[in-house]
Amino acid sequence: MISPEFSTLVTLVFYALASIVGIAGIMARSAFWRRLACFLALCGFVCQTVLLMLGFHKALPGGLSLGAYLQLLAWFLLLCGIVVWGKLHQETLLLFSAPLGLLLFVMSAPYLGTLVTVPASLHTPFYVLHIGALFSSLALLALASVAGVLFLLLEKRIKRKQRMENFFLDMPAITLLDKINALGTLLSFPLYTLGIVTGLLWAKSIFGDTGDPKEVVSVVIWLIFAVLFYSRLLKGMRGRKAALLTALIFTLCLFSIFVVNTVMDTHHTFFRLSSGR
Amino acid sequence: MDRTLFLLGINHRTTGVAVRERFSLANHCDQEHWAVPCTAAVQESVILSTCNRVEILAAGTEEAPEQTLRAWAGATKTDSAELKSYVYVYKHLDAARHLFSVASSLDSMVLGEPQILGQLKTAYRAAVECKTTGVLLNNLLHRAFFVAKRVRSETAIASSAVSISYAAVELAKRIFGNMSMRKALLVGAGEMSELAARHLLQSGVSEILVANRTNAKAQALAEQFHGCAVTFENLTNCLAEVDIVITSTGSTYPLLNARDINAVLKLRKNRPMFFIDIAVPRDIDPDVNNLDNVYLYDIDDLKDVVEENTATRRDEAIKASAIVEEEVASFARWLSGLDIQPSIVDLISHTETIARKELDKTLKRLGHVSDRERAAMETMVAALVRKLNHAPIMFLKRCGMDGNAAHVSMLRRMYSLDKKACPARKNRNALLYD
Incomplete structure (x- = not known):
């Protein structure tokens, strides 16, 4: 029998190794270490996929733990990094996804025993769609943000004519980073919209018209996201401005998850919903 | 020699592009607009104006650098005092050393890039067309091209096309x-x-x-x-x-x-x-x-x-610098040789004149002499002069290489080569004990 703690431990080891080897590869400018880090991250991802599926089956009757939600987010993030690695032959983003995945895993550890008990009344297709769409959207947005931040760092050096050293020498070209940022943003927005709409409809059907703070924050984020999406798609917004806006939206999403969910009185206050294990 | 070599310039190491573009002489390297006209002070000049450097190589008197600087400022319509604050000046062998380094691309922004040699050749061609080069700069520039060729063939400084x-x-x-x-x-x-x-x-x-x-x-x-x-x-x-x-x-x-x-x-x-x-x-x-x-x-x-x-090219540059030093030494020998050349010519001329006079006297005394006998005597006298001169000429050349001008002066006095400089007969004893 595989416990959630064990699944976390195995995946954690792979992601930790991938992070350490990846950072070493970046610092030492070793292609071998970087490639090895990517394979370790891939092993961790495969392991997490299998064990997460087993974990899901176990969790379904009682609901998911908060830790499992964070692990799910890490899984989506790694998936995006692996897709970019496979499709665009760019390992840099996967090398950054691994430490982020590791961070989410470390954060998930204390909450693995904290079940988010979803009432039977909330078990609707809207709920699955809401969670699935938002998590995949967030993972894509995280990937776009990593690409955006890397773009900003590299672009700043090029603009200011600073010397390219160590880590910067192996970074992808800025147009490629911008392309990844654009892809992440353009794919993330429809999913985010789907997640928000299903969430709003679901909340309205369950709680009625409540004016929940989480809903307000989410709609504000959606509006900013819509501006970015529109500007990217139709106005030809590129480069620095787009990268900054993506990073801002992702930061607001993190604020929404980690501050609004835990501090404010909303339907997403998991601690109040949780009943312990 | 009364001419000294000077090199004045600004380059990418000493000034920014904003300064170089103000003092650029790119449009003053043709016959109509030659920036440094030949004068009594500046007898020879070559202008090298590229995107990375503006340098003027000149040969002339001690006033040459000052005059060159004024001409440069005049051509670019700038203040000569300001220009002076940016300019570096190399003199004599230091000027040759710098030129050889430039030609060999040791002073280029990218070590070993071949472009500068072409630019230097173009600059020399323009100077020749403007008739502003003489014995000194002609020899120096040809040596610079030779040094560049040696550096490129004997080191790996230009092995990859970096520019x-x-x-x-x-x-x-x-x-x-x-x-x-x-x-x-x-x-x-x-x-x-x-x-x-x-x-x-x-x-x-x-x-x-x-x-x-x-x-x-x-x-x-x-x-x-x-x-x-x-x-x-x-x-x-x-x-x-x-x-x-x-x-x-x-x-x-x-x-x-x-x-x-x-x-x-x-x-x-x-x-x-x-x-x-x-x-x-x-x-x-x-x-x-x-x-x-x-x-x-x-x-x-x-x-x-x-x-x-x-x-990555710095190691090769060390080898190249050694070649440059060898060639600077060679140029120094040539320069010294240039200094003793008039003394050698004077010595040969002096001894040949004496020999000719003595031969004429002897022939007069002998009366009729056949052409065959006359030719034999002339050959003997010429050989005698040549053999007698051989030792002092070799001595002069050695003095020239060592840069020992005092021995050259002594030899000139011994043979009374400088009639005016030669001490009067009454001071002869003083000369012997000098």
């Missing part, structure tokens, strides 16, 4: 990554543009467009690289199609400014553009770099990139 244009193409890769979908525009069909085009093609750009004020030149270059020539008037319009723009024209004012590029960016929906301005004076307004999605590098900005490449 400003190559560094620029490397930067383009950092911006665009895969270059196969990129179009490039060369503005100016000079040597620099050719190099850039070659590197761009090697990196895989899909198409090269060439714009030049002289359309024939643009077409010739475009054909060479299977590209297209565009008219200079159409320059702004074709910017919307290209991703990389390399400018290296001789224009004295900026060809492109931020407003032009901003309009172009709108047309191309903010797709990034990379401008490489390797011209001095600059062809592109520096404000262009402040625009989003536009990256502008001028000749000085490429310095950092170039330094990385330079590091």
